[in-house]
Amino acid sequence: xxxxxxxxxxxxxxxxxxxxxxxxxxxxxxxxxxxxxxxxxxxxxxxxxxxxxxxxxxxxxxxxxxxxxxxxxxxxxxxxxxxxxxxxxxxxxxxxxxxxxxxxxxxxxxxxxxxxxxxxxxxxxxxxxxxxxxxxxxxxxxxxxxxxxxxxxxxxxxxxxxxxxxxxxxxxxxxxxxxxxxxxxxxxxxxxxxxxxxxxxxxxxxxxxxxxxxxxxxxxxxxxxxxxxxxxxxxxxxxxxxxxxxxxxxxxxxxxxxxxxxxxxxxxxxxxxxxxxxxxxxxxxxxxxxxxxxxxxxxxxxxxxxxxxxxxxxxxxxxxxxxxxxxxxxxxxxxxxxxxxxxxxxxxxxxxxxxxxxxxxxxxxxxxxxxxxxxxxxxxxxxxx
Numbered sequence: 058x059x060x061x062x063x064x065x066x067x068x069x070x071x072x073x074x075x076x077x078x079x080x081x082x083x084x085x086x087x088x089x090x091x092x093x094x095x096x097x098x099x100x101x102x103x104x105x106x107x108x109x110x111x112x113x114x115x116x117x118x119x120x121x122x123x124x125x126x127x128x129x130x131x132x133x134x135x136x137x138x139x140x141x142x143x144x145x146x147x148x149x150x151x152x153x154x155x156x157x158x159x160x161x162x163x164x165x166x167x168x169x170x171x172x173x174x175x176x177x178x179x180x181x182x183x184x185x186x187x188x189x190x191x192x193x194x195x196x197x198x199x200x201x202x203x204x205x206x207x208x209x210x211x212x213x214x215x216x217x218x219x220x221x222x223x224x225x226x227x228x229x230x231x232x233x234x235x236x237x238x239x240x241x242x243x244x245x246x247x248x249x250x251x252x253x254x255x256x257x258x259x260x261x262x263x264x265x266x267x268x269x270x271x272x273x274x275x276x277x278x279x280x281x282x283x284x285x286x287x288x289x290x291x292x293x294x295x296x297x298x299x300x301x302x303x304x305x306x307x308x309x310x311x312x313x314x315x316x317x318x319x320x321x322x323x324x325x326x327x328x329x330x331x332x333x334x335x336x337x338x339x340x341x342x343x344x345x346x347x348x349x350x351x352x353x354x355x356x357x358x359x360x361x362x363x364x365x366x367x368x369x370x371x372x373x374x375x376x377x378x379x380x381x382x383x384x385x386x387x388x389x390x391x392x393x394x395x396x397x398x399x400x401x402x403x404x405x406x407x408x409x410x411x412x413x414x415x416x417x418x419x420x421x422x423x424x425x426x427x428x429x430x431x432x433x434x435x436x437x438x439x440x441x442x
Contacts (some may be wrong), residue, residue, distance in 0.1 A: 068214070078272070080190070081299070087266045089183045096332055101259075102340070106161040110145040114203065121316075128409065130224055134320075139154075139337055140152070140153070140154065140155050147158050148161050149161045163299075163328055165291075169286060173188075174187070174188065174189055178194050179363060191284075207231075208324070209275060209326050210326065211271050211326040211328060212275055212326060213226075213231070213273060219233075219424075221235065221421055221424040221425050221428060222235075222236060222424060222428060223428075223440065224268065224428060224431060224432055224435060225432075225435070225436075226271075226273075227273075227294050227297075227298070227440075228290065228294060229272065229273060229274070229290050229291040229293075229294040229295075230270055230271060230272050230273060230291060230295055230298060230437075231270075231271055231273060231292050232270055232271075232298055232302075232432060233269050233271060234264065234265075234267065234268060234269070234424070234427060234428050235267040235268065235269050235330060235414070236267050236414060236418065236433060237413075237414030237415060237416070237417035237418040237419075238267035238332065238414075238417060238427070239265075239267050239332055239334065239399055239402055239403060239406070239408070239411055239414075239417070240258050240259070240260040240265045240266060240267050240406070241258055241260070241264075241265040241419075241427065242258060242259070242260060242261065242262060242263045242265045242266075242427055242430055242431070243259035243261055248369070254310070254311070254335050255335055255337065255338070255357070256335075256338075256406050256408070257405035257406065257407065257408060258406075258408050258411055260271050260309075260333055261310075261311070262305070262309050262311065262312075262333055262431070262434070263307065263430035263431055263433060263434050264428060264431025264432075265329070265333075265427060265431070266305070266306065266309075266332075266333040266426040266428040267301075267330070267332050267333070267433065268302060268313070268330075268331045268431075269328045269329065269330050269331070270295055270299070270331065271326070271327065271328050271329075272295075272326075272327065274291070275325055275326055276291075276319045276326070277296075277319070277324070277325050277326070278319045278327055279317055279319075279327055279371075280319065280361045280365075280369070282340045283295070283371075284360065284361050286355055295329065297440040299313065299315065299329075299375065300440070301435070301438040301439055301440055302331050302438075303375060304438045305434060305435050305438045306333045308310045308434075309333070310335060310336050310337075311333040311334060311335055311336065312333070312334060312335075312336055312339050312371070312374055313331045313333060313334075313374065313375070313409040313426070314330050314331070314333075314334050314342060314374055314398075314401070314402050314405075315329060315330070315372070315373045315374070315375070315397030316329070316330055316332075316370060316371060316372045316373070316397075316401070317329045317330070317369075317370070317371045317398075318368075318369075318370050318395055318396075318397060319368050319369050319370075319371070319386075320386065320393075320395070320399060329380070332397060332398075332399070334402065334405055334406065338340070338406070339374055341405050342372070342374055342401070342405065343382070345404050346372065346382065346384075347402055348396075349400070349401060350384055355384050355385065355386075356385045357382055357383065357384050357385070358382075358383050358385060359381065359382065359383070360381075360383060361383055362383065362385050364388065366388040367385055367386060367387060367388050368386030368388075368390075368393070369384060369385055369386055370383070370384040370386070370397045370398055371383050371384045372384070372398065372401070382400075384397065396412055396413060396414065398413045399412055399414065
């Protein structure tokens with residue numbers, strides 16, 4: 058914008074009647090040229106450099122910086138501030154707005170993506186064609202056995218199930234080593250000998266001891282099975298597997314940290330993970346968990362969420378006699394870390410770098426070696442014997 062006082066118009070267009078009474082001289086007159094002309098970017102930059110615009114959260118870009126910056130204590134762009142005067146949107150080729158705010162951008166994006174996916178596209182959630190993954194209508198359907206065998210990692214009917222990890226199979230559930238275990242077996246550990254273990258990834262238990270209890274039937278949540286006093290075969294067998302693992306851990310001065318992560322998705326096969334932690338660390342479970350929930354603004358409760366659409370993380374340390382703790386996952390929460398239980402155990406053991414199981418994967422040969430070492434000491438505690 059060029060501000061030229063009426064009194065300074067070069068062509069004499071101004072007349073006395075257009076000038077308000079008691080007018081004063083324009084205080085910014087010295088900053089602008091005498092004639093009403095279009096200035097170049099260079100001339101405008103020189104003028105703007107002498108004017109303080111910090112109050113509106115914008116700083117004109119220095120020469121050579123076409124993007125410009127928005128004022129802020131950290132030098133980052135401040136939300137809501139306009140783009141530089143010489144900034145041109147690359148979508149519509151018009152200045153005055155950022156490319157992210159361009160009204161034509163969403164229209165072009167819609168044109169490039171049709172409502173119907175291309176031939177050969179399969180929704181990764183239900184493995185069916187005809188719709189995009191974010192519009193999957195089959196997310197909560199009950200899969201038949203054929204579909205489960207194709208996609209489920211934990212169904213024994215799946216021919217691709219990882220045989221390297223299976224430790225023992227019962228009537229209702231089986232025990233397996235965790236893929237990418239949080240802890241691994243230390244060299245030279247022997248059954249029956251107590252070991253002092255405070256932290257780190259090397260557990261005194263042969264094979265590490267990070268195990269999973271998996272229902273043989275495809276079950277998406279143990280909320281209905283484990284809650285209440287009513288007994289059934291699966292609940293009874295899970296309790297027996299937990300007792301067997303607890304007895305083994307006790308030989309090495311460890312106790313089990315048990316957790317189940319549940320999201321509202323019927324195609325997911327639930328598991329109960331059991332991680333050994335030193336007895337000296339068991340008092341840190343609740344304080345560490347409460348610190349994590351405060352950081353993530355989550356709620357804890359002593360029972361399962363009533364709304365079946367709400368997910369949860371269920372924790373227990375049975376040897377302490379403490380009741381279970383549930384962390385509620387609100388319905389629709391998409392950013393929740395599904396490795397929350399593992400993250401808790403990693404904090405207690407002082408190994409935060411092993412929170413993600415994908416970074417802890419080992420070769421097939423190493424998986425078999427760790428599994429066999431664990432079976433050797435676990436077999437005498439199996440309730441099946």
